Amino acid sequence: MENNKLIRQMYDSLGEGHGHEPGVAHVEIHGNKVLGLHLVDGLEIIAEEKEEGIDATIRVKAGIKIEKPVKICFGLIPETGVQRINIKTHIEKNASIGIVASCTFPFAKEILHTMDAEIRLDEGAEYTYIERHVHGPEGGVTVIPRAKVILGKGARFRTDFELIKGRVGEIDIEYDAECHARSILEMSARISGRGTDKIRINEMANLLGEDAVAVLTTNIAVRDSAHARIENTIIASAAGTRGHVDCKEIIQGNATAQAIPIVDVRHAKAHVTHEAAIGSVDSKQLETLMARGLNEDDATDLIIEGLLRPQY
Amino acid sequence: MSEKTILQVDNVSLELGGKRILNHLSMDIWTGHVHAIVGVNGAGKSTLASTIMGLNGYRHFEGDILFEGQSIKNMNVAERARLGITLAWQEPARYEGLTVEKFILAGAGNACSHTVERALQTLGLDPGKYAQRAVDRTLSGGERKRVELASIVAMRPRLVIMDEPDSGIDVDALNRIFDTLKILRDHGSTVILITHSMTVLKQADHAFLLCCGNVLDKGGIDKIEGFFGRKCQGCDHQNKPDQEELNGE
């Protein structure tokens, strides 16, 4: 009974219903308790409860394509607490899966959420991981995701991080990917910070195999005295590797932002570009909307809304 | 002549980067009419458009600009837009993530998605294909121009300045721009049409010929077209046109 109530509270905080379509695998984890676990054929999830969180493994067997995105809901309904998640994910040869992971801390005052992930994609595997966060109205949460990703030959990994409700609090992301021949890596994050929020993102793609591709995209908006520091790196050390690091940060008020794209090319037949733009809203974008009658604040909000719009 | 003047540009001079771009320029724009402005590259057409709209960097000028008899000199862009003045940019801005639908709705007051559909259809853009696309780099130049004009149609402005609406537009889309002009006319909008195209010029009721930030000539379309075609292109007088040539026409 208690479990069902927590599940309902978690989905409510996400603004989602709690019914699931048939054929959709879903997992609900509150603190260190696995409240629900519904699997589909070919998908293996094992979750072991630890003192402050869980250790989990996710495995998709070779050749299996999980049709509908799997929903995983992590969270803590109380105002304080710690949730540590360790996950090992293995997507075997030519298998594919999409996971929408919602992390919800709707009443957070002092919560620590850590995620340590090891993600392995075998040859030809495909994995899309979408991470959506809900935080307390005043933030009240420190989120520390770490991921080590290995993309086998021709594998494709996409990840997308988004804060959909509440304030950032503190977010400190570190993702590190090793990309083998012909693999494709796309990592993107879109976050808006205000008050005293702190955002730190550190993504790294190591293009080791021929023709591997990586695109690292970060769109940030910060206001008040929030701070963002984005440090994204692409190392290209094989022929035909291509990459792009893209960072846009709009700052308002006393907010501050840093962008440090690092492009490290170690092969003459590699091609990596970067683009970083930090500052106020583009004046032509602003004036176009103002010329349609919007005041400056509304025009700015609309531009930022677009910049932070989810891609998937 | 009992035409009503909606906009009066009164002896406006403007400097940019220490250079005089608009030079004692005056013109009267009549309510409900389509006025064309022609002139060679660099004549000051876009500068005049930016000055009427009140864009940043174009707010300090000599002379005055009156909208329905009231000076708008001290108004910012949004205030002018709220009077019903708007501008379709020669090179429109692009927005990451902002959908065509939201972009069009932004200027359309309390309009609904139906307004968006109609506006897109007017410009020959299938709403099913375009409404949810972003107004970003993935739109071609011509598509972006048409989205810009669709947003103008949805806004129903009192006065719109269209800066080269036909540039980068194919023949088919050109007809859509003519439809747009017709719709704006039917709504009672007044139009200032900046163009290099003689086909587009013919859609106007009158024309102004700009040279070096000044009105060199004004009047009927045939007269301006004739002069512009024969004398401006290749002219090196740069705002000191041979009086004989001017008078001789």
Ligand SMILES: Nc1ncnc2c1ncn2[C@@H]1O[C@H](COP(=O)(O)OP(=O)(O)OP(=O)(O)O)[C@@H](O)[C@H]1O
């Ligand atoms: N910020 C600026 N500083 C200095 N000169 C400028 C500036 N902006 C425009 N100019 C100059 O003012 C002149 C008029 O420019 P404008 O863009 O108004 O021309 P236009 O008539 O619209 O030309 P086109 O047909 O090429 O669009 C040009 O010579 C241009 O180089």
Ligand SMILES: [Mg+2]
């Ligand atoms: Mg121009």
